[in-house]
Structures are given as structure tokens and as C-alpha cells.
Amino acid sequence: MQIRMVGTGSAFAKKYDNNNALIETDGYRLLVDCGITLPKALHQMGHTFEDIDAVLISHIHGDHVGGLEEFAFQMMFKYNRKPVLFIADTLIEPLWEQTLRGGLTQDPLNKLEHFFDVRPIAEGVETELHPGLKVKLLQTKHIPNKRSYSFLFNGCFFYSADMKFDRELLLRLADEGVKAIYHDCQLEAPGAVHATLDELLTLPENVQKITWLMHYGDAMEQYAGRTGHLRIVEPRKRYDI
Ligand SMILES: Nc1ccn([C@@H]2O[C@@H]3COP(=O)(O)O[C@H]3[C@H]2O)c(=O)n1
Ligand SMILES: [Zn+2]
Numbered sequence: 001m002q003i004r005m006v007g008t009g010s011a012f013a014k015k016y017d018n019n020n021a022l023i024e025t026d027g028y029r030l031l032v033d034c035g036i037t038l039p040k041a042l043h044q045m046g047h048t049f050e051d052i053d054a055v056l057i058s059h060i061h062g063d064h065v066g067g068l069e070e071f072a073f074q075m076m077f078k079y080n081r082k083p084v085l086f087i088a089d090t091l092i093e094p095l096w097e098q099t100l101r102g103g104l105t106q107d108p109l110n111k112l113e114h115f116f117d118v119r120p121i122a123e124g125v126e127t128e129l130h131p132g133l134k135v136k137l138l139q140t141k142h143i144p145n146k147r148s149y150s151f152l153f154n155g156c157f158f159y160s161a162d163m164k165f166d167r168e169l170l171l172r173l174a175d176e177g178v179k180a181i182y183h184d185c186q187l188e189a190p191g192a193v194h195a196t197l198d199e200l201l202t203l204p205e206n207v208q209k210i211t212w213l214m215h216y217g218d219a220m221e222q223y224a225g226r227t228g229h230l231r232i233v234e235p236r237k238r239y240d241i
């Protein structure tokens, strides 16, 4: 499995695009989240929406779903293919009713399934997305009373949705043999709805060594050399997991 971040920025970052990823395995290309900046950033990487086999959504914030309207329209009117959308069963209704319905509705098209091949995923159940690529959704804390799901790929790669610091979860994942943790990180405290760098730096060395920071602000370069054993994910670079 390989990962390339289309962007690594926070919701407000201007130097880095929205924190969205491409996970590739045996020629299969999964887009993880599709934010506001995704259409342009994907184009700058030399890809079109046609190159995407499926999209997986973590939660409903613009930097994670704001590019889905263009994705849906391009696939319908430019590429004549209904894209596969993997999404927690609990997010299907809010994604349509609270985010996409306004822009996409036109007679007779009035539901999410008219635009996407929707594949609901139940929390906590390891689900095959493609031969060789499985995901387990873990509900993680982000905004009170708003569901947000982090991803455990193939039992060995944890990719955080936006989430608050959860020491027990990270220690447990490391104990269970997870090889890599990609974690959203707010460089400056207070984190409020994200883990802060200071919180992640309290992790034991063995956990820090497998943990990579993403979803950071424009000040990221000032933190070079100040992240302990935590490494910073670079945008658009291909990493083997
Ligand atoms: N209660 C909240 C809600 C949101 N926010 C900020 O808005 C951003 C929305 O995208 P995000 O990536 O979840 O990061 C959120 C916070 O920066 C915040 O700081 N506090
Ligand atoms: Zn975000």
C-alpha cells in the first residue's frame, strides 16, 4: 500500500491544500476525503477524477467533503460514470441533506444515490474496499455530537480523521502492531478539536516513531526539528506503508 497526500493543510491553511489522500494498491486508487481544494490540487498532481476508483469520507467538514459536488458533476457529465462512495452508514443522510442536496438537486435527480454508487460501512467492522485493501472505521472525538470516523487500513495503518488527542487509542494501536499512524495535528495550542503537537509529544518514543503529522497550519516549516520523534508528512510525496 502506498499513500500520497493531495494536501496536508489544516482547514484554514493557505500554503497547503486540504488534508486529503490517495491510497494506492495494485493499481487501485482510493481518494480519502475530498475537500474544497481537492479538485485543483488533484489536477496539479496530473490526475483527473476519472483516475479515482472510489472515495472514502471521514466526516462532514468543508476541507473533507467540499469537493464532492464537483466530483459528482464531473463524473456524471464529463466521464459518464457513477463514482463509488464509501461512507459510514450514519453519515449518508447528513452528507446529502446538510451538504450536497442544494447544489446537486435537479429534476429528476434528488438523492445521493443518483450521483454516487453509495457503499455504506458500519463502524468497527473490517470491510473490504478492494482485494488487498480493507478498512475499519473507528469513531473518534472531534466536534461534540458530530460523528467523525478515523480509518484503520489493513489492520496496520491508522489514518486519523480530524480528532482530539486520544492517548489510550494511540497506545492500543501501537500495542496491536500498527506500523504507521498518520495524525492530524494542530501545531499551536489550544487544539480544541484537534490533537496538538504538545499532546502528541507526550507519547512514548516507540509510538512517536511510528507517528506522522498531517493537517497542519501554514507555520509548519517553523516546527522543523521541534517535533521529537514525530515526522511530518510532505504533500504529494509517495510513501510506502
Ligand atoms: N468548535 C470548533 C469548530 C471548528 N473549529 C475550526 O474550524 C475548522 C473546521 O475544519 P477542521 O479541519 O475540523 O478544523 C476546524 C477548526 O479549525 C474550531 O476551532 N472549533
Ligand atoms: Zn479538517
Ligand SMILES: [Zn+2]
Pocket: 059, 061, 142, 162
Ligand atoms: Zn473537521
